[in-house]
């Protein structure tokens with residue numbers, strides 16, 4: 001007998017991973033008797049993959065939710081809402097579009113729309129697969145159906161115009177669930193763009209019932225003393241750099257952290273230096289910011305302290321460089337004390353300018369000295385010396401940059417450069433965390449229950465609000481629940497593939513219902529440079545570090561069309577899979593088998609065309625892989 005699932009189901013597709021942050025995606029399904037099920041999705045991001053992985057992007061398989069001409073879609077999503085433009089929230093979209101999935105209509109802010117489209121352009125997404133994107137802002141409501149209504153609200157974050165969403169589902173016209181999904185947020189002012197404002201949020205939530213708050217926990221381990229406002233960050237950067245007036249400044253910035261880019265631009269402005277932007281991804285972010293300044297965006301002008309009627313020309317002190325000749329021109333023009341380079345490397349990327357400057361880049365060159373594949377073209381015109389100062393805003397991120405970043409910084413110091421790191425002293429805080437600290441998590445909850453439509457019922461105890469931690473490591477998720485523990489607020493800790501089933505505001509949590517069915521897609525770095533668009537879509541990785549499918553290491557070919565390379569590529573894939581498998585085993589992760597699957601038209605899960613047990617690894621190693629390390633120890637006990 002099929003169980004009645006009328007009501008609202010919240011499915012955690014990604015984002016609540018055990019030990020690697022990212023790939024955020026939540027599916028909200030609402031079913032009412034006699035009506036078609038409505039499905040809305042919040043975000044479709046990719047994981048932050050470590051450098052050693054062979055993957056440019058790893059994300060949850062959404063092929064059951066997005067339409068594809070070759071595959072009938074089991075659970076089509078009616079509308080897709082994107083909170084902001086960070087990779088961990090949008091990173092999967094362009095790849096699905098490239099693989100000819102017809103993405104649902106997207107609702108997001110203007111800035112995020114620009115970033116999604118620019119990513120699709122980079123991947124050469126065919127025009128017919130570019131999704132329709134509607135710009136929404138606080139004050140609007142999107143009716144995904146007559147019983148599912150989604151309303152965006154502004155939040156503060158490290159990028160521009162981030163949104164949270166309130167999702168209201170009804171049964172027989174009565175509230176079934178009121179979900180407040182924060183996305184990545186904090187509550188402070190930001191240098192520019194829309195941000196969270198207490199008063200307007202109170203007004204926003206006043207006509208909306210709230211039964212659940214799904215809230216970002218990424219900084220829930222931090223208390224107020226550990227974070228600074230953006231304005232304080234600018235002051236701190238300026239104060240530190242004033243100590244080095246004769247030196248050239250280098251500042252690595254995460255490309256999508258426009259707020260941090262803005263902090264450095266303002267610091268350059270106040271210091272009378274010329275900001276030289278020399279990474280392609282940062283240039284994209286900057287160009288959007290520049291366009292807004294040229295249109296006299298009042299918020300942005302305010303950020304630079306420009307008074308009404310005053311002249312302000314961003315081009316007078318910010319310059320972008322597209323190639324080495326541009327950099328050469330700029331360095332000829334401006335002496336050390338005027339230079340303020342803003343560039344890549346904040347995430348410890350091995351192809352970043354930071355790695356290049358530290359002499360640690362792994363970019364390879366062909367005989368003519370041209371860079372193979374994608375990556376930086378090297379910067380022979382830039383040299384690090386004792387008159388160089390590096391201002392490092394981004395803390396090393398566990399599992400992502402905590403190995404590479406310290407190596408680069410040590411190398412730079414060895415060359416004689418000055419390195420000033422965020423957090424070196426209590427005053428040295430150079431960026432506002434993009435995420436809510438303990439006090440902010442508490443405050444958003446307080447504001448919500450104080451002003452929402454069902455405040456009275458919450459206060460008299462006839463209704464309760466459940467807080468669900470999303471987007472964080474286990475430690476962060478738990479830290480967030482801790483905040484509410486003594487306050488008699490119900491909390492839930494959800495993992496990927498868990499489901500919350502909500503009927504009349506009451507929640508039943510179903511643990512890992514579809515656990516064994518969820519597959520993940522990985523886009524191989526090599527496939528990005530070596531092959532055409534059709535071949536980009538060739539891989540899935542599932543390793544334990546990424547997504548904890550117990551003891552299973554899988555490679556899935558999910559080509560959407562017959563791929564002529566597929567067969568001859570298989571041996572390469574096995575070799576690659578083994579390489580990663582060996583690395584993981586050395587780190588203490590074990591796995592039981594490897595699967596090579598080939599997905600053909602109409603065959604949703606993919607057919608396993610090759611499968612290897614652990615015992616086969618030895619043999620495979622000899623046929624496919626480099627000789628294994630001598631001290632390799634088999635860390636698997638058969639279970």
Ligand SMILES: [Zn+2]
Nearest residue numbers: 084086184434
């Ligand atoms: Zn973010």
Ligand SMILES: [Zn+2]
Nearest residue numbers: 086088089184
């Ligand atoms: Zn995020």
